[in-house]
Amino acid sequence: MAVDRLLPSQEASDLLALTAEIARDELAPAAAGAEERELFPRKAFQLLGDSGLLGLPYPEEHGGGGQPYEVYLQVLEELSSAWMTVGVGLSVHTMSCYPLARYGTDEQRDRWLPEMIGGDLLGGYALSEAHAGSDAGALRTRADRDGDEYRITGTKSWITHGGVADFYALMARTSDDGPRGISCLLVDGATPGLSAAPPERKMGLTGSPTTELRFEDARVPADRLLGGEGHGLAIALNALDSGRLGIAACAVGLAQAALDLAVDYAKGREQFGRPIIEFQGVEFLLADMAAAVQSARAAYLDGARRRDAGRPFGAQASVAKLVATDAAMKVTTDAVQVLGGAGYTRDFPAERYMREAKVLQIFEGTNQIQRMVIARDLAKS
Known part of the structure; x- marks a missing residue:
């Protein structure tokens, strides 16, 4: 059933029409089979990237779509109506780009954001821990400064795209100062010492891998700190x-x-x-x-x-x-x-x-x- 939408521009209408076509012709026919076989639809995200849908709410100068959030969310709704794994995956990717887009320096944004929202990369958001779900301020994963690097040790839980993401927005403890001791780091998915546990066995969204992330003396360059130490929470x-x-x-x-x-x-x-x-x-x-x-x-x-x-x-x-x-x-x-x-x-x-x-x-x-x-x-x- 077509939804009667009130959109702010003709560009937005065209964008929703493109999204509806992708959802109808590419996503919906593949959803049931992939979910039953627990297959991660990486090609679907590549298609969204090729179509310009992976960076909609971010600036055009960095390769984004420059769209209002109300337009991006309606794109998200359209995709989710066809395949929830893809809709949720896009939402997580968008949130994973947010710390850099909002809190990174101009140099950091120019260096990393275009590739992150350009369509080839997929993000993960690493906040939760087994003992600190709703109580985010109690997390224990540590990022200790060691010269020009941070040495990261700990385990994150319930990470969407765990093991398949190209980058993670990681919240880790850089001091023992309670919630004010948490910082945010942009971590490359291929960082040595970073690994993912086998995916959780879930009742739904079985095409979307949800895993623990394990950091065992993983070294991340200090210039990947976003917003300064202590601002992570x-x-x-x-x-x-x-x-x-x-x-x-x-x-x-x-x-x-x-x-x-x-x-x-x-x-x-x-x-x-x-x-x-x-x-x-x-x-x-x-x-x-x-x-x-x-x-x-x-x-x-x-x-x-x-x-x-x-x-x-x-x-x-x-x-x-x-x-x-x-x-x-x-x-x-x-x-x-x-x-x-x-x-x-x-x-x-x-x-x-x-x-x-x-x-x-x-x-x-x-x-x-x-x-x-x-x-x-x-x-x-």
Whole structure:
């Protein structure tokens, strides 16, 4: 089902049309098979790079698309409606470029950013640790200065693109000064001493590798420090604000795909001599699903437009992430219900959508954390 979008320019409309074509012709036909075989779609990201979609919200002078965030997020939604692994992967890549784009020096941006957003490289975001998930300030991975290098030791957990990323935005401890002792380093994926554990065995997004990253005396040049020592936690949290909008857009894409599937099935499935979409029990369910999708889309667009206007948007990003991912879980579950027994089989993608939706409520900050962020913003107002 085509989404009626209000876009800010003809260029944005053309960009969304290109994205929809890629999603329909290249991504959607490959998604189910690759997810079943747990195959990482690196060629899909190369296609996005060749099409200019890997650096949309970053400046044109560095090879980006120079697009407003509201346009980038709608591209993300379109891709996610066809294949969530690709949508989430693009969101993670964009967030991994953010520390350099926002906090790097002019020299650092000129040196590394064009290649990172130009289409050939893929990024990973290395923040979480097994004992420090929501409590990012408690991380233990160390980066100790040793002459012109940092010597990194420790383990990161739940890293999207672990082992396949070309670079990582790494948060590591450079001093023992609590949360203020954390710094951000841009780490080459081929750094000696850096390795990835076997991918986690997940219930969904099986085409996207999620691994531990192990740093064993890994040496990183000191000129890859971003924003100065001690600024890593602030960098990480600011990146997460934008990343949460990305996950919200992914969630809306997934929910839209589930809604479209349920509507099409309800139109074609007959019981008691008429399509089941004509029964009130089904049509009310579908109406609630549609309302949830549209409300979630409005929430992420509100956050994006505030970001584009240079206004504070952290609380709105948490609202969007909370609303959109809860909606995705509900809508995908209801889609399985509309399809009935067929929805519980792998003959239809409804069961995969439902499995994929669950993690959206967990990563980029659990939805319990989002409620804390929202409540604290209310307390300050």
